[in-house]
């Protein structure tokens with residue numbers, strides 16, 4: 298008998314077809330997020346779940362999902378999953394690293410360029426029919442080329458962002474929990490600095506750290522004050538890494554020049570202050586959202602799930618220790 302699994306949100310046809318070869322699939326293809334209660338009910342008899350960052354997989358939910366063996370997140374970030382609770386219950390947790398690095402780096406660059414050259418402002422100006430002609434001092438932005446780019450979080454995506462900076466003749470500084478090996482620093486032409494030094498030196502600060510209790514409000518009011526008044530902040534990693542209320546205040550006061558944001562605290566609700574500001578470019582958490590990348594992410598998650606249920610080690614297992622605690626089925 299095929300194991301029962303749940304797919305919590307709409308995925309692609311080929312993802313479902315792949316899953317159906319190995320599993321009995323129940324899927325929520327109307328694409329409204331399941332309520333915690335609906336998720337709880339539907340997971341009661343499931344061996345696997347393919348979920349998204351909008352689904353909270355916590356200890357209470359896991360306690361009732363007695364059959365569950367694997368949680369396959371369709372995302373590289375997994376702060377929606379209590380991995381320790383999964384491990385304690387012998388549930389494998391997986392994510393989708395690698396396949397989204399380039400697309401996510403591209404979006405960070407799009408936000409940087411859009412904020413520097415005021416693209417959303419000029420677009421609404423033109424759409425509003427206000428353009429009466431060319432003027433020398435119209436919509437002056439700042440240069441990206443030859444500026445200093447500071448990357449906080451130099452993992453896979455941070456490194457792709459750094460690579461792209463060479464094409465803009467930028468100087469790159471970075472801060473990371475662990476300093477990179479000298480040959481990687483050399484290849485990326487990136488210099489390691491402290492976080493404060495990075496904030497002081499950079500014209501563009503791009504955040505690429507995962508969200509965790511340690512990175513909660515990594516950028517707050519004091520950090521924004523350390524930045525240049527001409528600097529631009531880009532957050533395309535996770536809401537909560539930036540204190541949004543402090544950022545609204547800083548953008549209003551001109552503490553920094555502008556921001557480009559793809560992620561927010563309390564998504565999909567935004568701090569209302571952002572909507573009234575012109576010096577912020579806003580995107581609805583679409584960092585990895587290209588056709589090819591989202592298909593690749595869904596398929597990566599599906600392969601993780603099927604491998605786990607086949608008794609193999611899934612390629613992107615976050616908690617190898619879970620295999621020691623697993624027993625089947627749990628009662």
Ligand code: GLV
Pocket residue numbers: 350371372373374375397534584585
């Ligand atoms: C998207 O935000 C992801 O973590 O993949």
